[in-house]
Amino acid sequence: MRCLGHLIGVILCSSLMGYYLVGGSAVAEQDEAQLRLITEPWSPVSYEDDGIAKGFAVDLVNQLQALMGTDSPIEVLPWARGFSIASATPNVMLFATSVDEERRKQFDFVGPILTSKISLYTRAEDSIEIDSIEELKRAGLIGAYRGSLGEGVLRRAGVSQLLIASFPQQNAKQLMRGRVRFWCQADIAVNSLLAEIGIKPDRVKPVFVISEIDLYLAFSAGTDESVITRWSEALIAYESSGQYSQLYHRWFGELNVPAGVDILWRER
Structure with missing residues (x-):
């Protein structure tokens, strides 16, 4: 049957x-x-x-x-x-x-x-641990992609220390150059975006999930x-x-x- x-x-x-x-x-x-x-x-x-x-x-x-x-x-x-x-x-x-x-x-x-999953990523050598949005508000500048869901989630949570870029690759570059401490990005896109700017995936790590x-x-x-x-x-x-x-x-x-x-x- x-x-x-x-x-x-x-x-x-x-x-x-x-x-x-x-x-x-x-x-x-x-x-x-x-x-x-x-x-x-x-x-x-x-x-x-x-x-x-x-x-x-x-x-x-x-x-x-x-x-x-x-x-x-x-x-x-x-x-x-x-x-x-x-x-x-x-x-x-x-x-x-x-x-x-x-x-x-x-x-x-x-x-x-x-x-x-939309997460915040730091450089691999950064030892910071984030357990809440309130901790994040005091932790440093965040790079986000203009108009993205991640930007919206962070703003609605009262996170104001954002550096907004028109393209997601710009945020990745800002992270690696030290202009921001965190990079807000979806897990499915991280490796490809890093490859586009010549960075190996092990140079960054996720520290906090903000949304699924x-x-x-x-x-x-x-x-x-x-x-x-x-x-x-x-x-x-x-x-x-x-x-x-x-x-x-x-x-x-x-x-x-x-x-x-x-x-x-x-x-x-």
Whole structure:
């Protein structure tokens, strides 16, 4: 019975994926034509190489587009600029995006597509130990990425000693040059960002976790609900096929794969 159930599941998944590849493509092309896709330079999740968008989230979005029969280009923009566009313009998908109370009022979300811990990192030789936000407020300057969830969490906690950068690589450089004592960054991106500036991972260490987050595909206000639902269904089909898990482990090794797909509709 277990084998029969597995076979039925595979057949259903294959049928759903077949719908996107054949029957659903004409409808998808019509509805998706105006959807603008924006991501940020945040390796290995997303980045630009010789003008070409790459990274885990880029690969995922392109795989979902293939299922739906669409081929919209992906723009790689600084986070603050991409977020500003998505906040003011309908028919924009911004990824990969964390969720907070304010963003729930601005966007519809599909996912999660990724999980991560946002931590504060110091240089390896620094002996400091941080056990609370109150200790952190007295411990030194923190480098954070403009508009990031980490910046928001720290500001809401009353942490004011922040040095804000437009690109995450700048914060890493500031840490290594001694301009800041702490670097606020997500664990999944640390090694890649350090490699980009020629620094080995053992030169830094995490000292305090400020947040654990799920990251989503975010759709701007004014995007048709049928478009959002179609992206959700494509992600479910891709996950059910086993390809999602393979892609995740190819980029992130043995990190836990997010389970399940939901639509978080915008709070109105």
